[in-house]
Amino acid sequence: MNYLQEILVISTALFFIGIYGLLTRRNIIAILMSVELMLNSVNINFVAFNKYLYPNSLDGIFFAIFIITIAAAEVALAIAIVINLYRNHDSVDIDSTTLLKY
Amino acid sequence: MDTSKIIFYLLGGFILGMALLAVTEKKIFRSAIWLLFALIGIAGLYFWMALEFIAAVQIIVYVGGIVVLIIFSVFLTHQAEDDMPKTGLSRKIAAGLAVISGAAFTIQLFLNNDFNLSAIPFDSDVARIGTAMLETGTGGYLLPFEAVSMLLLAAMVGCIVIAIRPEKSEKNDSENPPSFSNPPTRNPEPVEGILN
Numbered sequence: 001m002n003y004l005q006e007i008l009v010i011s012t013a014l015f016f017i018g019i020y021g022l023l024t025r026r027n028i029i030a031i032l033m034s035v036e037l038m039l040n041s042v043n044i045n046f047v048a049f050n051k052y053l054y055p056n057s058l059d060g061i062f063f064a065i066f067i068i069t070i071a072a073a074e075v076a077l078a079i080a081i082v083i084n085l086y087r088n089h090d091s092v093d094i095d096s097t098t099l100l101k102y
Numbered sequence: 103m104d105t106s107k108i109i110f111y112l113l114g115g116f117i118l119g120m121a122l123l124a125v126t127e128k129k130i131f132r133s134a135i136w137l138l139f140a141l142i143g144i145a146g147l148y149f150w151m152a153l154e155f156i157a158a159v160q161i162i163v164y165v166g167g168i169v170v171l172i173i174f175s176v177f178l179t180h181q182a183e184d185d186m187p188k189t190g191l192s193r194k195i196a197a198g199l200a201v202i203s204g205a206a207f208t209i210q211l212f213l214n215n216d217f218n219l220s221a222i223p224f225d226s227d228v229a230r231i232g233t234a235m236l237e238t239g240t241g242g243y244l245l246p247f248e249a250v251s252m253l254l255l256a257a258m259v260g261c262i263v264i265a266i267r268p269e270k271s272e273k274n275d276s277e278n279p280p281s282f283s284n285p286p287t288r289n290p291e292p293v294e295g296i297l298n
Binding site for chain 1 (some may be wrong): 110114117118121122123124125130133134137140141144147151153155157159160163164167168169171172174175176177178179180186189193194196197198200201202204205208209212213217218219220222223224225226230231234235241243253254257260261262264265267269288
C-alpha cells in the first residue's frame with residue numbers, strides 16, 4: 001500500500017463511522033455531528049488526490065476550502081432551525097417532529 | 103518503519119477512535135467534545151501532508167467555529183448531563199452490518215485499483231493558492247469565491263430570520279397575525295407509539 005491508499009482507508013472508515021451515527025442517532029444535533037464527520041472524510045479525499053495524483057493543479061484544495069465554507073453556512077442554518085424547533089416542540093428528538101405529517 | 107509512518111498511524115488511530123466515540127457516546131456534550139478532538143486530528147493529518155493552509159482553515163473554521171456553534175446549541179436545547187434517547191439494538195446491528203459491508207466494499211475497490219502516483223512533489227506554497235483564488239483565467243477560482251461569499255451572506259441573513267423570536271404585543275394578542283415560528287394549530291403532545 002502506498003500513502004494514498006492508506007489515507008483513503010482512513011477517510012473511508014471515517015465516512016462510514018459518520019453513516020453509522022446518521023443511522024443510529026435520534027437527536028438532531030447528534031445527526032448534524034455525524035454529517036460533519038462525513039464532510040471531513042470527503043475533504044481528506046480531495047486533498048489527498050490533489051497532493052499525490054495531480055500535484056500541478058490546485059482543484060482538490062479549492063474543493064476542500066469551498067466544502068469547509070459551505071459546511072459552516074450549513075451548520076449555522078441547521079442550528080437556527082434546531083433552536084426554532086426546540087421553541088415549538090420542547091424537544092430535538094427526530095421522532096417527535098411530526099408537524100408536517102398531519 | 104520510519105518516523106513519518108509511525109506518526110501517520112498514530113494520527114489515523116486517533117482520528118478513528120475519536121470519531122467512533124463521537125457517534126457512540128450517550129451524553130451529547132461529551133459527544134461534541136469527541137468530535138472536537140476528531141477534527142483536531144484531521145487538522146493534524148493535513149499538517150502531516152504538509153498542507154499548512156488547509157490545516158489552518160480546518161482549525162479556524164471547524165474547531166473554532168462549527169464545534170463552538172454545536173456546543174452553543176447543545177446548551178440552548180439540552181440538559182447537558184441527560185442521556186440521549188436510546189436506539190434499539192436491532193437498529194444498531196442493522197446499521198453496523200450495513201456500514202461494515204459498505205466500508206469493506208469501498209476499501210477493496212481502491213486497494214485493487216492501481217493508482218499511478220505522480221513523481222513531482224507537491225508545492226504547497228500559500229501564495230500559489232492565493233493567486234489561483236483571485237485569478238479570472240483558466241485555473242482561477244474568482245467566480246466560486248464570489249458566489250460563496252454571497253452564499254455566506256444569504257445564510258447569515260437566513261439564520262437571523264429563522265431564529266429571531268417574534269415580538270409579542272401584550273395588549274391585543276389575538277390580533278397578531280400567525281407568525282411562522284408560532285403556529286397556532288400546533289400539536290403540543292408529540293404522538294408516541296406510532297414510530298416506536
